Amino acid sequence: MKISLIASGLALTLIGGGFVxxxxxxxxxxxxxxxxxxxxxxxxxxxxxxxxTKEAQKEASGRVLETDLDKNDGAVMYDVVIYDGTTVKEVxxxxxxxxxxxxxxDDDAKQKLEQIRxxxxxxxxQKDWTKEAKLATQEAQALAQKEVQGRVLETDLDKNAGSLVYDVVIYDGKTVKEVxxxxxxxxxxxxxxxxxxxxxxxxxx
Numbered sequence: 001m002k003i004s005l006i007a008s009g010l011a012l013t014l015i016g017g018g019f020v021x022x023x024x025x026x027x028x029x030x031x032x033x034x035x036x037x038x039x040x041x042x043x044x045x046x047x048x049x050x051x052x053t054k055e056a057q058k059e060a061s062g063r064v065l066e067t068d069l070d071k072n073d074g075a076v077m078y079d080v081v082i083y084d085g086t087t088v089k090e091v092x093x094x095x096x097x098x099x100x101x102x103x104x105x106d107d108d109a110k111q112k113l114e115q116i117r118x119x120x121x122x123x124x125x126q127k128d129w130t131k132e133a134k135l136a137t138q139e140a141q142a143l144a145q146k147e148v149q150g151r152v153l154e155t156d157l158d159k160n161a162g163s164l165v166y167d168v169v170i171y172d173g174k175t176v177k178e179v180x181x182x183x184x185x186x187x188x189x190x191x192x193x194x195x196x197x198x199x200x201x202x203x204x205x
Contacts, residue, residue: 045069048076049095056080059098060091065112069095081106088112129157132164133183143186144168144179153200157183169194176200 046069057064062082070077076095081088088109092102106112135143141152150172158167164183169176176197180190194200 041071042069045071045076045095049078051078051093051095051098053078055098056093056095059093059100062089062091065116072101077101081112083112083116088116126157129159129164129183133157133166135166135181135183135186137166139186140166140181140183141168143181143188144170147179147188147191148172148177150177160189165189169200171200171204 056078060080066081154169
């Protein structure tokens with residue numbers, strides 16, 4: 001059984017085959033509970049699996065996006081989500097025998113394809129913008145840390161109203177902040193709580 005959580009104003013959590021509606025205020029606790037349960041399941045099912053994750057990925061053949069263990073009719077299965085160059089597929093195979101049980105277009109193929117294309121375009125942009133930026137990544141991080149002291153989690157180049165900027169994400173010991181600064185002058189443009197601060201804080205635990 002796969003467990004999923006939709007991070008929006010309201011969330012649906014799959015528990016024991018039924019959906020439970022959670023308010024936004026409870027979203028962090030619900031998400032953490034789902035993550036803990038899923039981690040426990042993965043650990044338990046990994047003991048039953050004879051195939052390693054790498055072996056399962058090799059059998060699936062393609063660019064691997066995700067790999068999870070699941071239980072289907074009492075049997076432990078690997079669900080390997082791959083990008084084959086055209087679309088996104090989910091390959092289900094027996095975790096003990098390696099037999100491919102099912103190959104189908106992934107339920108979220110459209111969304112994942114869009115993300116792949118966005119990531120590919122972003123990689124091109126980052127390469128081009130790096131040539132354009134006068135400040136090096138390390139210089140931008142140093143300037144950002146003067147504004148917000150802490151640990152740098154991410155640094156990206158972006159375009160803001162036609163200007164090239166660095167977005168430096170920093171964990172200050174309490175929350176996650178984003179410092180935006182001009183990539184040519186080093187001028188601080190904005191300092192605020194990161195849009196995904198709650199999720200990033202969970203990942204730091």
